[in-house]
Amino acid sequence: MEWVLLILVILLVIFVVVIYNRLVTARNRYKNAFAQIDVQLTRRYDLIPNLVEVAERYMSHEKDTLEAVIKARNQALGSLKEVAADPGNAEAMQRLSSSEQGLSGVLGRLFALSENYPDLKANQNMMQLSEELVSTENRVAFARQAFNDAVMSYNITREVFPNNLVANNFGFRPAALLEIDAPEKREAVRVAFR
Numbered sequence: 001m002e003w004v005l006l007i008l009v010i011l012l013v014i015f016v017v018v019i020y021n022r023l024v025t026a027r028n029r030y031k032n033a034f035a036q037i038d039v040q041l042t043r044r045y046d047l048i049p050n051l052v053e054v055a056e057r058y059m060s061h062e063k064d065t066l067e068a069v070i071k072a073r074n075q076a077l078g079s080l081k082e083v084a085a086d087p088g089n090a091e092a093m094q095r096l097s098s099s100e101q102g103l104s105g106v107l108g109r110l111f112a113l114s115e116n117y118p119d120l121k122a123n124q125n126m127m128q129l130s131e132e133l134v135s136t137e138n139r140v141a142f143a144r145q146a147f148n149d150a151v152m153s154y155n156i157t158r159e160v161f162p163n164n165l166v167a168n169n170f171g172f173r174p175a176a177l178l179e180i181d182a183p184e185k186r187e188a189v190r191v192a193f194r
Contacts, residue, residue, distance in 0.1 A: 015162075016166055019162070019163050019166040019167075020166055020170060022157060022163070023154075023157060023158060023163065023166065023167055023170070023172050026150075026153055026154035026157045026158070027088070027154055027172065027175075029150045029153065029154065030087060030088075030147060030150035030151045030153075030154045030175055031087050031088075032150075033143070033146045033147035033149075033150040033151075034083070034084070034087035034147050034178075035084075036143040036146065036147070037140065037143040037144055037147050037178065038080060038084050039143075040136055040139045040140045040143050041076070041080050041100075041140060042077075042080070043136050043139075044133065044136045044137070044140060045073055045076065045077045045080070047129055047132055047133050047136065048069060048070070048073045048103075048107075048133075049070065049073070050125075050129055051069075051110075051126070051129045051130070051133065052066050052069055052070055052110075054120070054123060054125045054126045054129060055110065055114060055120060055126065057120075058114075058117045058119055058120035058123070059113065059114065059117055059120065062110075062113050065106070065109055065110055065113055066110070068106045068109075069103075069106045069107060069110050072099070072102045072103040072105075072106045072107075073103055075099045075102065075103075076096070076099040076100055076102070076103045078099075079092070079095045079096040079098075079099040079100075080096060082095065082096070083095075083096045087175070088173055088174075088175045088176070089176075090174070090175075090176035093176040093177075093178055094176070096178065097178060097179055107133075111130075114126075144178050147177075147178055148177045148178060148179075151175045151176070151177050151178075152177070154175050155174055155175060158172050158174065159174075
């Protein structure tokens with residue numbers, strides 16, 4: 001009888017360890033996927049000051065827009081750093097999503113205004129920065145999709161029975177998707193300087 005009880009306890013421990021390791025693996029996958037978003041968004045944020053600097057030379061009457069772009073970029077960068085510290089923090093993820101929407105909006109306004117400046121549209125640096133920004137936007141979209149897939153997999157692994165018993169007892173919190181709320185904001189910023 002003691003052997004049966006000992007075998008059951010050992011099987012239970014092995015069972016808990018296997019589930020725990022599966023949850024850790026899934027959590028690390030979504031954290032790694034967020035690291036890819038971090039890389040691409042950082043690249044995007046690094047391009048924006050150069051874009052504003054080039055635009056500033058031509059758009060002297062559009063100071064408010066240029067300042068709004070820099071302010072939105074700085075806010076998004078702060079949100080990114082907060083989420084990078086804990087990709088599972090749902091509130092931080094929501095702030096990043098909101099700040100990204102704001103940044104996309106002011107960038108769209110900047111590009112719309114730049115249409116009124118033919119010399120700016122023809123500037124080689126502006127064209128190159130715009131192409132890099134579009135490329136980066138596409139990379140962000142792919143990275144965001146990979147992250148959301150990893151989060152979905154983690155959340156499913158965390159919620160199914162009996163994994164949920166282990167997850168709840170060992171503090172595995174649900175992870176939040178990185179979503180863009182407005183459908184028109186789901187597309188990458190479109191830039192055409194030709």
